[in-house]
Amino acid sequence: MAFLTSVTGKARPAPGRATQSAPAARRGLTALVSILMLLGSWAVLAYLLNDPTRAPSPAQILPILVSETLSGALPYQLGITLGRVAISFALAMLIGAALGLAMGTRARLNAWADPWLVVALNIPALVTIVLSYLWLGLGETAAIVAVVANKVPLVTVLVREGAKVIDPDLDEMAAAYRMSRGDRLRHLILPQLAPSLAGAARSGLALIWKIVLVVEFLGRGSGMGFKIHLYFQMFDIPRVIAYALAFIIVMLAIEWLVMQPLERAARRWRAP
Amino acid sequence: MIRAEIQSKRFGAKQVLGPIALEVARGEVLAIEGPSGVGKSTLLRILAGLDDDFDGRVEATGRMSMVFQEPRLMPWRNVGDNIRLTTRASAAAIGQMLTRVGLAGHENTYPRALSLGQARRVALARAFVVPPDILILDEPFTSLDPDRVADLLMLTRELIDSHRPATIFVTHSRHEARQLADRRAELTGQPARLVCKSGDMPQMQTA
Numbered sequence: 423m424a425f426l427t428s429v430t431g432k433a434r435p436a437p438g439r440a441t442q443s444a445p446a447a448r449r450g451l452t453a454l455v456s457i458l459m460l461l462g463s464w465a466v467l468a469y470l471l472n473d474p475t476r477a478p479s480p481a482q483i484l485p486i487l488v489s490e491t492l493s494g495a496l497p498y499q500l501g502i503t504l505g506r507v508a509i510s511f512a513l514a515m516l517i518g519a520a521l522g523l524a525m526g527t528r529a530r531l532n533a534w535a536d537p538w539l540v541v542a543l544n545i546p547a548l549v550t551i552v553l554s555y556l557w558l559g560l561g562e563t564a565a566i567v568a569v570v571a572n573k574v575p576l577v578t579v580l581v582r583e584g585a586k587v588i589d590p591d592l593d594e595m596a597a598a599y600r601m602s603r604g605d606r607l608r609h610l611i612l613p614q615l616a617p618s619l620a621g622a623a624r625s626g627l628a629l630i631w632k633i634v635l636v637v638e639f640l641g642r643g644s645g646m647g648f649k650i651h652l653y654f655q656m657f658d659i660p661r662v663i664a665y666a667l668a669f670i671i672v673m674l675a676i677e678w679l680v681m682q683p684l685e686r687a688a689r690r691w692r693a694p
Numbered sequence: 695m696i697r698a699e700i701q702s703k704r705f706g707a708k709q710v711l712g713p714i715a716l717e718v719a720r721g722e723v724l725a726i727e728g729p730s731g732v733g734k735s736t737l738l739r740i741l742a743g744l745d746d747d748f749d750g751r752v753e754a755t756g757r758m759s760m761v762f763q764e765p766r767l768m769p770w771r772n773v774g775d776n777i778r779l780t781t782r783a784s785a786a787a788i789g790q791m792l793t794r795v796g797l798a799g800h801e802n803t804y805p806r807a808l809s810l811g812q813a814r815r816v817a818l819a820r821a822f823v824v825p826p827d828i829l830i831l832d833e834p835f836t837s838l839d840p841d842r843v844a845d846l847l848m849l850t851r852e853l854i855d856s857h858r859p860a861t862i863f864v865t866h867s868r869h870e871a872r873q874l875a876d877r878r879a880e881l882t883g884q885p886a887r888l889v890c891k892s893g894d895m896p897q898m899q900t901a
Contacts (some may be wrong), residue, residue, distance in 0.1 A: 592768060594766075595762060598743075598744060598760040598762075599759070599760070599820075600758075602782060604779040605779065609779050616770075
């Protein structure tokens with residue numbers, strides 16, 4: 423019996439890497455110049471104000487950053503805060519993704535839970551933090567609960583919207599081929615949710631580290647927020663800026679080196 | 695073998711399918727023709743086990759494969775993964791089947807780089823890579839030009855002849871039905887019933 427071996431139809435070429443790398447390099451250069459301009463503006467402003475105790479220049483902050491790093495104080499506090507950020511982030515993403523997926527794929531559950539979600543979204547972060555400390559005490563659990571409670575509603579909303587556009591045709595195909603629930607979750611649902619999850623992770627990280635600093639500021643005896651509180655009481659503005667700047671640099675590095683590449687990878691298959 | 699005795703299928707107050715009895719043995723191809731909206735896809739979803747909200751009974755023995763109107767490939771996975779993840783077929787079997795459908799070496803190609811005709815061949819490869827006992831074809835040649843339809847009809851015929859599954863083929867086209875099927879029936883009326891056009895159809899058994 424003769425079988426067809428010829429290919430009908432013409433394959434369209436996949437987009438090449440070379441065409442994507444040039445704009446990426448240009449974007450990186452633009453970001454670098456933009457940051458240098460920001461530092462320059464800061465230096466000019468500090469020069470014009472001429473008040474090193476209230477408005478220190480970048481050149482005055484740099485030695486503080488170096489000495490605090492070499493003494494080990496800054497890396498220690500940074501590590502504690504990053505640990506809190508990591509735990510809170512993981513818990514918030516896990517709980518928010520599960521709730522968002524459930525609400526996005528079950529209309530009745532969504533109808534019942536949506537008003538709760540709206541309420542949760544509108545509770546000020548400060549109220550959640552204060553209530554957590556009042557209810558659970560000034561401990562690590564209360565700190566983590568406060569951060570997670572602030573972040574979960576946002577993750578839930580983003581994942582819910584992503585889950586609403588899960589392709590029912592692919593789900594039917596998977597059912598016809600009797601794919602297991604685990605395989606369907608891993609190979610069908612999560613890839614479709616990936617852009618929403620990546621977006622939630624990026625916005626979530628940006629929100630969580632700020633809330634962690636507030637939580638530490640209000641009720642912890644360690645971490646970057648605690649140190650900022652300490653130097654705030656001592657009216658030591660250069661050290662407040664140095665600690666805040668160190669943490670901002672680390673979070674920006676995570677954003678650029680981890681979160682943005684992850685989000686691009688999550689959206690790659692949608693490229694034309 | 696697949697056997698169905700459907701008393702009715704409703705969407706709310708509207709009865710879409712009336713009493714329908716069908717039986718397809720291994721190696722047989724039954725074509726079901728009918729106009730758009732008559733309930734062909736509803737009937738296929740019931741036969742494929744995708745809809746159990748109906749009055750009646752479907753008995754299907756063995757492994758079932760389905761080819762849909764659209765190729766329904768996962769765009770984030772390459773061709774090889776699309777077949778492997780749904781069927782658990784080995785890399786060697788996938789390579790052989792892709793060669794057989796005319797797509798040798800396309801394991802690492804992503805669906806967005808395929809033409810519609812190629813994507814439909816991948817869907818066929820997915821259906822046959824692990825030999826099915828039951829095959830359900832839901833208008834798998836729509837939106838293709840006549841030459842491509844002829845090629846795919848020939849390929850599908852060859853694959854069916856090789857593996858001899860019990861095949862139910864839904865189509866708008868009388869020509870496609872005649873090319874592929876041993877027996878033909880038409881789904882017609884409201885609620886829809888199956889009317890024999892060639893060959894014998896089983897009678898509905900009364901309880």
